[in-house]
Amino acid sequence: MAEREKRPRPAPTPTNITQPFWDAVNEHKFLLQYDPEADKYQFYPRGLSVHTGKRNLEWREVTGKGTIYSYTETVIPARGFEGEEPYLIAAVDLEEGVRVMSLLHNCASDDVEIGMAVKLCWDKLDDDFEYFAFEPDR
Amino acid sequence: MINPLANKDIAIIGYGEVKNVRRSGRTTYDVAAEATSQVLEYTGLGTKDIDGMATVLPSSEAGNNFWSNYLGDHLGLQTSWIQTTDIGGASMPGNVARAAAAIQSGYCETVLSIAAATPTTRRVDDQRSYRSEFRNPTGIQGPPGAFGLIMHRYMHQYDLKFEALGKLAVAQRNGAVVNEYAVEGLRKPMTVDDYLNARMVSTPLRLLDSVMPCDGANAIIITTTERAKKLGVKNMAHPIAYSELTNFNVHEQLPDITETGFSIAGPQALEKAGMSTDDIDMFHPYDDFLIAEMLQLEQIGFCRRGEGSEYLTID
Numbered sequence: 001m002a003e004r005e006k007r008p009r010p011a012p013t014p015t016n017i018t019q020p021f022w023d024a025v026n027e028h029k030f031l032l033q034y035d036p037e038a039d040k041y042q043f044y045p046r047g048l049s050v051h052t053g054k055r056n057l058e059w060r061e062v063t064g065k066g067t068i069y070s071y072t073e074t075v076i077p078a079r080g081f082e083g084e085e086p087y088l089i090a091a092v093d094l095e096e097g098v099r100v101m102s103l104l105h106n107c108a109s110d111d112v113e114i115g116m117a118v119k120l121c122w123d124k125l126d127d128d129f130e131y132f133a134f135e136p137d138r
Numbered sequence: 139m140i141n142p143l144a145n146k147d148i149a150i151i152g153y154g155e156v157k158n159v160r161r162s163g164r165t166t167y168d169v170a171a172e173a174t175s176q177v178l179e180y181t182g183l184g185t186k187d188i189d190g191m192a193t194v195l196p197s198s199e200a201g202n203n204f205w206s207n208y209l210g211d212h213l214g215l216q217t218s219w220i221q222t223t224d225i226g227g228a229s230m231p232g233n234v235a236r237a238a239a240a241i242q243s244g245y246c247e248t249v250l251s252i253a254a255a256t257p258t259t260r261r262v263d264d265q266r267s268y269r270s271e272f273r274n275p276t277g278i279q280g281p282p283g284a285f286g287l288i289m290h291r292y293m294h295q296y297d298l299k300f301e302a303l304g305k306l307a308v309a310q311r312n313g314a315v316v317n318e319y320a321v322e323g324l325r326k327p328m329t330v331d332d333y334l335n336a337r338m339v340s341t342p343l344r345l346l347d348s349v350m351p352c353d354g355a356n357a358i359i360i361t362t363t364e365r366a367k368k369l370g371v372k373n374m375a376h377p378i379a380y381s382e383l384t385n386f387n388v389h390e391q392l393p394d395i396t397e398t399g400f401s402i403a404g405p406q407a408l409e410k411a412g413m414s415t416d417d418i419d420m421f422h423p424y425d426d427f428l429i430a431e432m433l434q435l436e437q438i439g440f441c442r443r444g445e446g447s448e449y450l451t452i453d
Contacts, residue, residue: 012271042391044268050389070294070395072286073341074279080278089278089340091287091395098391101287102276109341114294132273 004036190246196255296444404438
């Protein structure tokens with residue numbers, strides 16, 4: 001029997017809303033939508049500000065630094081991650097006041113803890129596309 | 139507080155239920171038809187006595203933007219009011235409230251509310267929005283991963299005893315053992331140790347914390363209490379209060395993920411009914427993951443926030 005082919009890691013399909021975000025990610029920059037009236041950021045990218053309902057959003061580059069709000073170690077892999085288990089996922093509170101979830105690299109399962117300082121890093125999905133991840137900010 | 143259900147003028151007069159099966163090979167329409175036929179037989183009504191229909195949007199039919207129309211056509215229902223509700227496991231109770239409002243407004247008098255899904259035979263749902271860009275590519279193991287995050291955060295803020303969750307798992311399994319409609323493979327007893335020794339899916343969430351998809355259906359008929367009496371119905375249940383909340387904390391960019399809409403909808407429903415948790419003898423939470431049941435107990439007010447483990451392990 002032929003060996004089961006490993007499915008590719010799912011890549012996002014940029015939309016008219018998220019295209020600037022993904023263009024920036026591919027240049028290793030992380031942009032957030034900022035509502036100047038509310039003086040607040042939001043994540044994920046939307047077609048209006050959830051704070052004021054206005055389409056007054058500006059893209060702003062963030063520091064990429066934050067702390068772990070929660071985490072989980074994935075033992076049964078998600079689709080496209082077969083063979084990589086176990087791996088860590090973290091929900092991270094960025095300094096700008098939004099929460100972002102992704103893979104946590106370069107960290108042993110015994111070392112991860114809530115409140116730990118992390119920073120953004122980047123995963124190559126294929127020749128054309130990268131995705132954001134986190135690693136400890138030591 | 140306005141409570142349109144206070145005077146008990148709405149009645150649920152019958153139910154039908156299909157045995158839950160993994161990979162039944164059946165269509166959603168077929169399991170819906172079986173549940174409908176049962177509830178009609180139970181109530182003695184015919185398809186022409188139904189003038190309203192409410193259903194839920196299952197992952198097995200989510201690609202059809204005329205789903206309720208097709209389902210009503212399959213079941214032989216001509217209706218003056220029709221509704222698809224897509225709030226997941228809350229859709230059927232949500233439909234009781236929606237049907238009651240439609241009946242009280244005069245749009246219809248007798249509503250068939252039906253939940254039918256065959257996701258282990260066919261899945262055609264396509265959830266875009268943040269899921270395809272900001273969830274699936276991260277590698278998180280779907281809902282078990284999300285609840286793993288919630289459990290670790292809960293453990294950071296409060297005390298979580300896995301023995302308490304195990305006790306919940308055993309209580310539910312005991313229910314399945316005596317329920318002929320439960321998935322057959324799960325109709326055997328389990329122990330707290332079975333729960334504690336179950337394999338991890340997404341830490342600290344175990345396999346036996348988790349919901350399991352299956353194929354099945356259930357249906358109820360809702361009408362006015364007046365009509366129920368005219369029909370000579372002897373057994374009827376009156377819904378007495380309802381509250382719901384969708385997209386809790388949506389404006390908050392750093393929400394407390396251990397807090398849910400139950401903290402608002404739960405106490406509100408009790409207040410509408412003029413009751414407290416002390417008046418409740420039987421509780422049917424939504425039971426996708428064990429931690430979700432504990433959060434519901436806490437947030438509806440059966441115990442205080444963070445004291446769910448203690449509450450569940452009182453002998």
